[in-house]
Amino acid sequence: MAGNVISGYAARFGDETVIAGEFRERLAPGAFTRTLRERPDVTALLDHDSGRVLGRTTAGTLTLREDRIGLFFSLDVDPTTPEGQTALGTVGRQDVKGCSFGFRVQSEAWTDGGDKLPLRTLTDVDLFEVTLTYNPAYPTTSASLGSDKAASAARRVREKAERAMRLRGIA
Numbered sequence: 641m642a643g644n645v646i647s648g649y650a651a652r653f654g655d656e657t658v659i660a661g662e663f664r665e666r667l668a669p670g671a672f673t674r675t676l677r678e679r680p681d682v683t684a685l686l687d688h689d690s691g692r693v694l695g696r697t698t699a700g701t702l703t704l705r706e707d708r709i710g711l712f713f714s715l716d717v718d719p720t721t722p723e724g725q726t727a728l729g730t731v732g733r734q735d736v737k738g739c740s741f742g743f744r745v746q747s748e749a750w751t752d753g754g755d756k757l758p759l760r761t762l763t764d765v766d767l768f769e770v771t772l773t774y775n776p777a778y779p780t781t782s783a784s785l786g787s788d789k790a791a792s793a794a795r796r797v798r799e800k801a802e803r804a805m806r807l808r809g810i811a
Contacts, residue, residue, distance in 0.1 A: 643728075643785070644716060644717045644718070644719050644724075644728060645714060645715065645716055645717070645785070645786060646714075646715045646717055646727060646728070646731050646772070646783055646784065646785055646786075647712070647713060647714040647715065647783070647784065647786060648712070648713065648739060648781065648782035648783040648784055649709060649710045649711060649712055649713070649739065649780075649781050649782050650704075650710075650711045650712075650713050650739040650740070650741050650770040650771075650781060651667050651671075651672070651710045651711040651739070651741055651778060651781065652667070652709055652710035652711075652778065652780050652781060653666075653667050653668065653669045653671070653708075653709065653710045654666055654667070654668075654669075655667075655778055655780045656759070657777050657778045657779070658757060659760075659777065662757065663753075663757050663758045663759065663760055664753065664756065664757045664758065664759045664760070665759070665760045665761075665762065665777075666759065666760075666761050666762070667710065667761075667762050667765075668749075668761050668762060668763045669708070670706070670763070670764075671762050671763055671764060671765050672704075672706045672711050672765065672767055673706055673764075674746075674764055675743075675764075675765060675766050675767045676704055676705070676706060676767070679766065679767060679768075680697075680698060681696055681697055681698045682696065682697045682702065682704060682767055682768065682769060682770065683695070683696045683697075683702070683768070683769045683770075684696065684701075684702045684713070684715050684769065684770050684771070684772070685742075685769050685770075685771045685772075686723055686726060686727060686771065686772055686773075687771060687772070687773050687774075688740065688742060688769070688771045688773070689771075690769075692723045692726075693723065694715055694717055694718075694723055694724065694727055694772070695715045695716060695717065695718075700716075701715065701716045701717075701718075702714070702715050702716075702770070704767075704770070711741070711767075711770070713739070713770050715727075727772055728785065730772075730774075731772060731783050731784065731785050732785040734784075735774065736772050736773065736774045736783065737774075737782065737783055737784065738772075738773055738774065738775070738776030738778075738779065738781045738782065738783060739770055739771060739772060739773060739776055739778075739781040739782070739783050740770070740771045740773050740776045740777055740778070740781070741767060741769065741770045741771065742767070742768040742769040742770075742771065743762075743765040743766060743767050743768060744765065744766040744768070745762060745764075745765055746764040746765060746766055747762075747763045747764035748760055748761060748762050748763060749761045749763060
């Protein structure tokens, strides 16, 4: 259902944040290009908790794409699970309206901050997960409840294929 789609930006290019009071960090455009092409599976979680899975790319319930703004996600949430109910409720009320992401750095560039903290620019990362969170490290991330035509279309195609398989006796 269209009302079960959460979408937004898990990361935005060029926006700075302070990490642990030690340094500033930002993402360069293209930081996710390689990992989106090569990584077979990325999960969507609640608050980086691997026990609270909301979706995954290999299941077709999470779609990710890099655009000029950042890393856009669309998540087709299952409202019959406790995690899905929590995500739909808290994002729908905007109690949770930000995101984070789990990653490993492959390439980075550091610049001296002068009178500011040093700046780390992430240029290539291995992405493992995106997460819905109330307190994102990058406050300009976003998550909102709405519709996503691509996710809805993918779900309809999947449901049609499953019905056809059941009619043929394939479970």
